[in-house]
Amino acid sequence: MIADRIDALLADKGYDSDAVRDTLTSMNVEAVIPARRNRRNPAAYDRGKYRWRNQIERLFNKLKNWRRVATRYDKTAESYIGFVSLASVLLWLPFVHDA
Structure with a gap:
């Protein structure tokens, strides 16, 4: 639970x-x-x-900018969670990448 x-x-x-x-x-x-x-x-x-x-809410808003996450095209929960994880990593990368 x-x-x-x-x-x-x-x-x-x-x-x-x-x-x-x-x-x-x-x-x-x-x-x-x-x-x-x-x-x-x-x-x-x-x-x-x-x-x-507020930070958590803004993260979800950024994730919903990805059309696939917002409309839930994936048929299985595993593939949906996988794409949410991928989108989260791509949103996180600019914060840890030092140029």
């Missing part, structure tokens, strides 16, 4: 509800979700971890 492999869930204010927080707490997953403006008792969250949400 995926909950066994994660330590924290990063989400935006749209996921701020007691039901989501209770479910995550029961699975021993830290909820890194800022409170909505109208919440009576705002729950604390780790702002340092929440900053990673």
